[in-house]
Amino acid sequence: MADKKNLLLLLDRPSEPIFMEKGTDRSTIFDVPDKFLTDRYRPIGSEVQSRFGEKAEQRIPVKDISIPDLKIPMSLGRREQFSLFIPRHRRIAGRLIDIFLGLRSIEDLQSVAVYARDRVNAFLFNYALSVALLHRPDTKGLNLPSFVETFPSKFVDSKVFTDLREEATVVPDGSRMPIVIPKDYTASDLDEEHRLWYFREDMGVNLHHWHWHLVYPFEASDRAIVAKDRRGELFYYMHQQIVARYNMERFSNNMSRVRRLNNLRDPIPEGYFPKMDSLVASRAWPPRFANAAMQDLDRELDQIKLDVGDLERWRDRFYEAIHQGFVVDESGNRIPLDETTGIDTLGNMMESSILSPNRQLYGDLHNMGHVFLSYIHDPDHRYLESFGVIGDSATAMRDPVFYKWHAFVDDVFQEHKEALPPYNQNQLNYPDITITGVQVDNDSGSGTNSLQTYWQQSDIDFSRGLDFVPRGNVFARVTHLQHDAFTYTMNIDNAGGAQRFGTVRIFLGPKTDERGQPMLLRDQRLLMVELDKFVVSLQPGQNTIRRRSTESSVTIPFERTFRNLDANRPAAGSPDELEFNFCGCGWPQHMLIPKGLQQGLRCELFVMVSNFEDDRIDQDLVGSCSDASSFCGVRDRMYPDRRPMGYPFDRLPPTGADRLAGLLTQNMRVIDVNIVHNDRTTVRMS
Ligand code: CUO
Numbered sequence: 001m002a003d004k005k006n007l008l009l010l011l012d013r014p015s016e017p018i019f020m021e022k023g024t025d026r027s028t029i030f031d032v033p034d035k036f037l038t039d040r041y042r043p044i045g046s047e048v049q050s051r052f053g054e055k056a057e058q059r060i061p062v063k064d065i066s067i068p069d070l071k072i073p074m075s076l077g078r079r080e081q082f083s084l085f086i087p088r089h090r091r092i093a094g095r096l097i098d099i100f101l102g103l104r105s106i107e108d109l110q111s112v113a114v115y116a117r118d119r120v121n122a123f124l125f126n127y128a129l130s131v132a133l134l135h136r137p138d139t140k141g142l143n144l145p146s147f148v149e150t151f152p153s154k155f156v157d158s159k160v161f162t163d164l165r166e167e168a169t170v171v172p173d174g175s176r177m178p179i180v181i182p183k184d185y186t187a188s189d190l191d192e193e194h195r196l197w198y199f200r201e202d203m204g205v206n207l208h209h210w211h212w213h214l215v216y217p218f219e220a221s222d223r224a225i226v227a228k229d230r231r232g233e234l235f236y237y238m239h240q241q242i243v244a245r246y247n248m249e250r251f252s253n254n255m256s257r258v259r260r261l262n263n264l265r266d267p268i269p270e271g272y273f274p275k276m277d278s279l280v281a282s283r284a285w286p287p288r289f290a291n292a293a294m295q296d297l298d299r300e301l302d303q304i305k306l307d308v309g310d311l312e313r314w315r316d317r318f319y320e321a322i323h324q325g326f327v328v329d330e331s332g333n334r335i336p337l338d339e340t341t342g343i344d345t346l347g348n349m350m351e352s353s354i355l356s357p358n359r360q361l362y363g364d365l366h367n368m369g370h371v372f373l374s375y376i377h378d379p380d381h382r383y384l385e386s387f388g389v390i391g392d393s394a395t396a397m398r399d400p401v402f403y404k405w406h407a408f409v410d411d412v413f414q415e416h417k418e419a420l421p422p423y424n425q426n427q428l429n430y431p432d433i434t435i436t437g438v439q440v441d442n443d444s445g446s447g448t449n450s451l452q453t454y455w456q457q458s459d460i461d462f463s464r465g466l467d468f469v470p471r472g473n474v475f476a477r478v479t480h481l482q483h484d485a486f487t488y489t490m491n492i493d494n495a496g497g498a499q500r501f502g503t504v505r506i507f508l509g510p511k512t513d514e515r516g517q518p519m520l521l522r523d524q525r526l527l528m529v530e531l532d533k534f535v536v537s538l539q540p541g542q543n544t545i546r547r548r549s550t551e552s553s554v555t556i557p558f559e560r561t562f563r564n565l566d567a568n569r570p571a572a573g574s575p576d577e578l579e580f581n582f583c584g585c586g587w588p589q590h591m592l593i594p595k596g597l598q599q600g601l602r603c604e605l606f607v608m609v610s611n612f613e614d615d616r617i618d619q620d621l622v623g624s625c626s627d628a629s630s631f632c633g634v635r636d637r638m639y640p641d642r643r644p645m646g647y648p649f650d651r652l653p654p655t656g657a658d659r660l661a662g663l664l665t666q667n668m669r670v671i672d673v674n675i676v677h678n679d680r681t682t683v684r685m686s
Helices: 042-053 087-102 106-117 122-135 160-170 192-200 203-215 231-251 308-324 342-351 365-374 400-419 521-527 575-579
Strands: 028-031 058-061 297-299 304-306 326-328 334-336 433-442 450-461 475-483 486-494 500-510 529-538 541-548 601-611 668-683
Touching (some): 028 042, 087 122, 106 122, 192 231, 192 400, 231 342, 308 326, 308 342, 308 365, 433 601, 433 668, 486 500, 486 529, 486 601, 529 541, 529 601
Antiparallel strands (some): 326 334, 433 486, 450 475, 500 529, 500 601
16 A cells, blocks of 8 residues: 655655655655656666665655546646746646546555656646645645745745755765855845845745645635635735735834735836746746836737736726625626625635636736736746746745735725624623733743844755755755744633633734824724634633733744654654644744834734634534634634634724724723834754
8 A cells, every 4th residue: 555655755856856765864766667757767767766776765666557648737848937826827737636636546646646746847746736635535634845845946045055055965964054044135225125025035924825825726626625614705814914914014114004006007116136046947036127017918828918907907897896795796696795705705706716706707816916017027928038926926925016916905805894884882892701901921021011023043954955966954044033932911800600702812003103193993903913813711700811922823833834844753643643734824933923123113912802602613623733723724624713804803993983992892902012123143942
C-alpha cells in the first residue's frame, strides 16, 4: 500500500527531476518506471536511476499504470509564471485538480502525480496537488510543507540566493550559518510608502494570503470544493480586515488612510519594484512604475481581451444591484440582497467564484482588477513580459496597489452594508451581563494597557526550495515585527440566577484620525481590527476571565507560519500527531497588533460579550484546524459564529451613536490602549 505521506515529497525541490533524492530528514527516491521519465532522461534511465538510488535510505515503488490525458495541464509551459487570476490558467488548473481528485487510490494518485511532476508547470503542479491533498477524503490530515520553503524566491530578495547556494555547496550540513536577508531592500526613504515594507513584505502575511486562496478556491468542477459555508462573505471579511490592519499600520507611520482606486483610468502615483526573481521561471518579477494607469488588455497568450470599460460596466452593475436590493441570476430571477445572505452573494459575485449567480452580467471584477494591474507594464504583450506581483496570491500583498484595489472592492461591499438597518438594542445587548472592567498586561511586566512592539530576527529553512544544491538545511534570517505577548483580564458580572454562555469579541481601533481629532464611529468602524473571539461560561456573580494574546482566533502560532515539518514532529499515529494538523491559513501571530509609534499610538480596545444563544453553531470542532477560524473558517465545518462577520461593526451605527461611546450597552466596554514601538532588534531563540 502506498503511504500518503510520500505524496508530500513530490512538492520538494520543484525543478529537480523526479528520480533525484527527495526529503530532508532521510534520503528517499521514487523508483520510477522508465516510461515515466521525460524524453531527456529516458535513454539514460537506468544510469540516472542507479546513480541517485545508490545513497537512498528509502525507496518508494511507483506503480506503472495508464496515465490520463494530460494535454490540457501540459499546455502551460514548464517554466512560465502561473496565476489563478488568469482564467486560462484557472481552467488548466481545474483540469489537473479534477484528474488528481478522480483517481481511485493513493497508489494511483502517486503514479499520476509522479508522471505529471516533470511535465507540467511547477507552480501549477504544486497548486493542483495541494488542492487535491486538502480535499481528497483519503489524504485529509496531511500537512503540506510551507509554501515559503518550496518556493522561497516568491518571498525574499533575489540577491540572497547566491549566498544560500554558496553556503549549501561549500559548507557541510551542520556547520552552515544563516544568510541574513536585508531588513528593507525594496526602496529608499524617498518613497513614503516604503515605510510599510515590514507589513507588505512580511513572509507570514503573504503566506496567510496564499493559503487563504488555496483553502477557498473559486473554481473547480466539483462544486462542493468551492461551495464552502459563507465563503463569499469570508472573502469580503478577510480582505476587509486586511485593509483595516493596513490602515492601522499607516497610522503607525504618520500616514493617512489608503486611497481607494475608484477611478480606474487614473494614473497610480505609488510604484513598486519587487527585486525578486522567480527561481523556477528564471525571470525577474516586473516592476510597476509610478504613475502608470490601467489600459485595455489584449494578450493572446493568456487568451485575455478585455477593456477597462468592461471593469467599469461590471462595477456599475454592482452598484445598481445594491441600490435596487437584488441581483439577477442567469434565468432572470431576482435574488434579494438581504441581511443574511446578501453579503455572501456579493462576495461570490465580486471575486468572482463559480457560485456567482450571473458571471455574464456581473463579470469577474476583483480577479480581473488584479490582472489589469499586473499587466500594467505590458498590456498587449509586446515585450513578452509576464505579470507583476499583484497577479499572484503569494506575492500580491507586497505591492501598495493591492490595498488601493481592495479598498475599492471593500467600498462596494460597504455600499451594501450601509443599506442594511443598523443593529438594534436587542441585537447588541445581553441582559444581565455586565463588563465591569478590562485591562491588558504585557508578559514583560512593562505596564498596563500599553502594548510594546519591536523587531525580531528569525531563521527559516529554505532547503526544500533550493534546486540542484547539496542536501541539508540552509537557513535564511529574516527581520519581522514582533510584540510582547500579553493577557487580557476581563471582569464580567452575571446578574442572572444561572450559568450563562457568551461570546467575547475583542477589537482594536485608532482613537483619533490622521489629524488627531476624535473619530466618528461610521469611519472608525471600518478600522476596527478583530483581535480575538471566544466563548466563555459565566457563573452567577462576578467572573474574572483571562485570555492570552497567543490564543487569538485570528492568528496561527509563529511555528506554524515558519514551520519545519520534519522537526519536532510527534510520533506517527500518536494522539499528538492529530493535534499537529498544520493548516497554514491564519494571520501570523507576530503581526497581531500594529507597529504603533515610538511616542505611542493611541488606540481603543473594544470588548463585548454577546449572547451565545444567538451566536451558536452546533457542530463538533475536534481535530479540524480551527484556531484561526475568524479569518479562515474551520475545515469541513460551518463558520463557527452565526452573526454576520465583523459584527457589531459591519453596519452603520444606530442613530445616537455618532461615537463609539454612544454604541455601548452594559455588555460592552472600551478602554484606552497605547501601542509603543521600540526600535530595537532581538534574535529569536528557538
Ligand atoms: Cu486575496 Cu485580491 O483576493 O487578493
